[in-house]
Amino acid sequence: MARKTKPKGPRSVECYLCRHALTVDAAALSTTCPGCHRSIVLEDLVLKKNRPKLVMVSVLQTCGRLVVPKGSRVVAELVEANVGLEVLGHMEAKLVRSGGAVVIGKKAYWRGALEAATVVVDPTAVIEGAQFHVSGANATSANHPS
Numbered sequence: 001m002a003r004k005t006k007p008k009g010p011r012s013v014e015c016y017l018c019r020h021a022l023t024v025d026a027a028a029l030s031t032t033c034p035g036c037h038r039s040i041v042l043e044d045l046v047l048k049k050n051r052p053k054l055v056m057v058s059v060l061q062t063c064g065r066l067v068v069p070k071g072s073r074v075v076a077e078l079v080e081a082n083v084g085l086e087v088l089g090h091m092e093a094k095l096v097r098s099g100g101a102v103v104i105g106k107k108a109y110w111r112g113a114l115e116a117a118t119v120v121v122d123p124t125a126v127i128e129g130a131q132f133h134v135s136g137a138n139a140t141s142a143n144h145p146s
């Protein structure tokens with residue numbers, strides 16, 4: 001749980017509002033996008049186990065990661081976590097987008113469409129009414145000779 005690594009130096013992110021690529025300080029929690037001049041969230045959103053039990057929002061977006069632990073529920077219209085997404089609890093959204101890896105863990109519940117680079121689904125997870133678009137682009141390092 002206390003796994004908060006604070007890497008130093010700048011990192012590259014993509015604005016989830018306008019897709020503008022920008023470089024930010026690794027420790028920055030939010031910034032104003034130079035592309036659309038709107039405030040965007042950069043920090044990882046890691047929900048605490050059972051607190052709050054239910055997150056009900058229209059839009060949940062970050063340039064970082066989103067972690068939904070066991071016992072937590074997210075109900076949203078749109079969820080976007082550019083770096084990656086880990087669901088061990090309950091995820092219900094019209095659309096979930098991630099430019100990174102999505103992990104749907106043990107006994108997790110998922111309902112909704114997904115657009116992601118990669119997705120790993122635990123065999124015990126429950127998926128309902130979902131349409132998955134997995135690009136796989138740039139997500140796996142090609143070990144095989146081409």
Ligand SMILES: [Zn+2]
Nearest residue numbers: 015018033036
């Ligand atoms: Zn922007």
